Amino acid sequence: MRAVLILLAALQGTQAAPASQGTVATRVVGPGGDHATITEAVQAAQPHDTVVVTRGVYREATVVVDKPLVLRGEDGTVLDGEGARGLLRIVADSVTVSGFTLRDTGISFTEDRAALLVDRAHFCTVRDLRVEDAFFGIYLANSGDCLLEDNTLRARSTRETRSGNGIHLWYSTRVTLRGNRIEGHRDGIYFEFVEDSRVLDNESVGNVRYGLHFMFSDGCDYVRNVFADNGAGVAVMYTSDVLMEENDFRGSLGNAAFGLLLKDITDSEILGNRFRDNSVGIHAEGANRVRVAGNDFLENGWAVKIMANSEGSTIEGNNFLGNSFDVATNSRRSYSDFAGNYWDRYRGWDRDADGVGDVPFHPVRLFSLVVAQNEPALVLQRSPLVALLDLAEQVLPLLTPEDLADPRPRLAPVSTRWGPS
Amino acid sequence: MSDRSVSTGVKILGYQVRDLARSRALGGYALALALATWGLVHFGGGTARALPSLATLVVLVVPLVSLLVTTSFVHHGGDFIELLLSHPVGRRPLFLGMYLGLALPLGAAFLAGVLIPLGASGALSTHANGVATVALAGALLTAVFTSLGFVIALRATDPARAMGAALLVWLAAAVLYDGAVLLAAYRWAAYPLETPMLVLMALNPVDVARVLVVMALDASAMMGYTGAIFQDFFGGAVGRALAIACLCAWTIVPAWVAMRDFQRKDF
Numbered sequence: 001m002r003a004v005l006i007l008l009a010a011l012q013g014t015q016a017a018p019a020s021q022g023t024v025a026t027r028v029v030g031p032g033g034d035h036a037t038i039t040e041a042v043q044a045a046q047p048h049d050t051v052v053v054t055r056g057v058y059r060e061a062t063v064v065v066d067k068p069l070v071l072r073g074e075d076g077t078v079l080d081g082e083g084a085r086g087l088l089r090i091v092a093d094s095v096t097v098s099g100f101t102l103r104d105t106g107i108s109f110t111e112d113r114a115a116l117l118v119d120r121a122h123f124c125t126v127r128d129l130r131v132e133d134a135f136f137g138i139y140l141a142n143s144g145d146c147l148l149e150d151n152t153l154r155a156r157s158t159r160e161t162r163s164g165n166g167i168h169l170w171y172s173t174r175v176t177l178r179g180n181r182i183e184g185h186r187d188g189i190y191f192e193f194v195e196d197s198r199v200l201d202n203e204s205v206g207n208v209r210y211g212l213h214f215m216f217s218d219g220c221d222y223v224r225n226v227f228a229d230n231g232a233g234v235a236v237m238y239t240s241d242v243l244m245e246e247n248d249f250r251g252s253l254g255n256a257a258f259g260l261l262l263k264d265i266t267d268s269e270i271l272g273n274r275f276r277d278n279s280v281g282i283h284a285e286g287a288n289r290v291r292v293a294g295n296d297f298l299e300n301g302w303a304v305k306i307m308a309n310s311e312g313s314t315i316e317g318n319n320f321l322g323n324s325f326d327v328a329t330n331s332r333r334s335y336s337d338f339a340g341n342y343w344d345r346y347r348g349w350d351r352d353a354d355g356v357g358d359v360p361f362h363p364v365r366l367f368s369l370v371v372a373q374n375e376p377a378l379v380l381q382r383s384p385l386v387a388l389l390d391l392a393e394q395v396l397p398l399l400t401p402e403d404l405a406d407p408r409p410r411l412a413p414v415s416t417r418w419g420p421s
Numbered sequence: 422m423s424d425r426s427v428s429t430g431v432k433i434l435g436y437q438v439r440d441l442a443r444s445r446a447l448g449g450y451a452l453a454l455a456l457a458t459w460g461l462v463h464f465g466g467g468t469a470r471a472l473p474s475l476a477t478l479v480v481l482v483v484p485l486v487s488l489l490v491t492t493s494f495v496h497h498g499g500d501f502i503e504l505l506l507s508h509p510v511g512r513r514p515l516f517l518g519m520y521l522g523l524a525l526p527l528g529a530a531f532l533a534g535v536l537i538p539l540g541a542s543g544a545l546s547t548h549a550n551g552v553a554t555v556a557l558a559g560a561l562l563t564a565v566f567t568s569l570g571f572v573i574a575l576r577a578t579d580p581a582r583a584m585g586a587a588l589l590v591w592l593a594a595a596v597l598y599d600g601a602v603l604l605a606a607y608r609w610a611a612y613p614l615e616t617p618m619l620v621l622m623a624l625n626p627v628d629v630a631r632v633l634v635v636m637a638l639d640a641s642a643m644m645g646y647t648g649a650i651f652q653d654f655f656g657g658a659v660g661r662a663l664a665i666a667c668l669c670a671w672t673i674v675p676a677w678v679a680m681r682d683f684q685r686k687d688f
Contacts, residue, residue: 321469378643
């Protein structure tokens with residue numbers, strides 16, 4: 001709301017200038033239009049004009065938008081970078097860009113070359129762009145109050161060093177990403193020093209490194225996104241006050257791949273997400289006062305790996321189903337609370353029929369400690385010998401963390417938005 | 422083999438199957454498996470939870486039953502074999518008839534015991550890959566331990582000793598071997614153990630079958646392992662093909678040894 005008010009105030013501020021009073025014009029670029037090139041049209045335009053670019057392929061120097069404009073591409077309007085340059089650079093506030101196909105920026109090792117760069121500008125709207133084979137896709141630096149909506153970014157990277165991020169935000173505030181689809185970049189969505197932003201309903205799929213990667217980005221929300229089949233999953237670091245809700249984390253397979261890697265995350269909430277078919281569902285290192293609730297952990301290698309430097313976190317009301325290992329840790333003590341989860345390995349009774357098991361559940365198996373110390377022993381997974389060892393340890397816990405236990409294990413799965421599993 | 426010996430073999434196979442069908446052992450085996458599977462699915466909370474438990478059960482029970490049934494039938498059938506050998510019957514067709522006459526009904530009993538309750542619960546469509554892998558692993562284990570049972574029964578003439586040897590082989594293959602592997606993994610923890618571990622697994626058919634199941638049920642965890650060799654092995658079709666080839670070798674080589682023993686044995 002506040003962003004909208006600021007936006008309106010800003011619009012009124014610029015419109016008060018006499019030159020543009022009541023003379024909002026539409027300029028057409030293209031064969032038979034008012035201008036031959038987009039740059040020419042932008043230079044000739046008055047603030048708040050609309051520049052419509054008709055269909056065709058445009059090959060011109062990077063277009064610098066230095067005044068508030070609406071820049072609209074018709075269906076089939078392509079800006080081609082010919083492997084040599086970025087395509088659009090926005091350096092003024094209140095610019096709207098929509099409908100273009102931006103393609104082929106080429107790779108640069110000396111600059112962060114982006115198909116669309118927003119540089120020190122506010123109140124921008126970027127909508128319905130197709131970005132193909134860009135190094136960086138949409139790049140916001142020192143910007144804010146922007147909306148990036150329904151854009152499709154597709155690159156064909158195979159190596160981390162030769163690829164840039166899809167949507168890259170650096171020192172930006174109050175940005176909303178909604179309904180974008182990013183594929184084949186280095187990191188699908190990358191935030192560094194970003195604040196108070198929303199990432200809603202995006203799909204970040206098949207990127208070389210992380211589907212979502214953020215650092216030092218406090219107070220951001222991530223809701224209903226899909227992070228699937230990315231090289232190393234999702235990694236979030238050095239941040240507090242994060243909300244992650246109803247996202248789908250899946251298909252992160254590999255020895256350094258995580259559905260969600262939490263590193264030094266504090267005072268955050270991870271609610272109602274689904275973690276499916278990842279080598280590790282959540283890997284928590286220095287996750288302090290993080291609440292993990294109502295999530296589904298399905299058929300992961302390790303559902304949760306929580307290191308002893310995580311303190312005061314709670315893992316409650318989640319479903320653990322079909323994971324090879326439920327919980328692993330690196331300490332005999334536990335500094336986080338597990339309560340009221342559903343564990344498919346739980347074998348206790350519920351004699352008072354209150355839906356809660358009568359005895360606590362210890363989710364760390366002896367074998368997961370064995371594997372942590374001696375990885376090749378993993379080939380003995382599901383061996384009867386291992387089952388015997390686990391059983392002996394359950395009866396007489398000597399090695400597994402005794403206080404890492406769920407005192408109130410549920411007997412039936414918690415219902416989540418993902419439905420019955 | 423000539424047509425005549427093939428038909429002799431088939432005839433013997435037929436007798437053997439009828440004989441086995443009459444002996445309640447196989448029916449009991451199938452029924453017990455069916456009950457266990459049904460119980461796991463219905464009281465264990467669905468197929469997703471039942472499959473891993475079923476896999477452990479299969480890896481334990483199938484070798485034991487195959488070994489015991491084979492050794493006991495070879496010994497109890499001693500008179501019958503002598504009788505047949507007094508007729509113009511070749512030893513190879515006789516052996517093959519007996520072998521298949523045991524392995525096929527055992528395999529069929531296993532598949533019926535596991536697949537019928539799983540099919541009734543609808544798991545064949547929802548967990549096709551997992552069910553198929555468990556079924557394949559069990560069927561191949563049946564073949565392997567029928568071969569090994571023949572070797573034991575033909576080499577140990579005393580029925581009690583043969584039974585004891587069978588139990589010992591089972592205990593070693595199903596439990597003790599893995600203990601030794603675990604100890605070895607700790608003893609040589611400082612060395613790169615990936616390849617040696619895989620070789621050790623190949624040397625025990627129970628482990629090969631278990632690894633085959635693990636590839637289907639724990640792929641995510643296996644992919645989380647650091648080493649490239651495991652990832653390649655467990656991640657793709659290569660590992661699966663190797664495991665199946667390994668189990669076939671574990672069937673054929675002991676069966677061939679048993680046949681040689683059978684051909685030379687003085688009944």
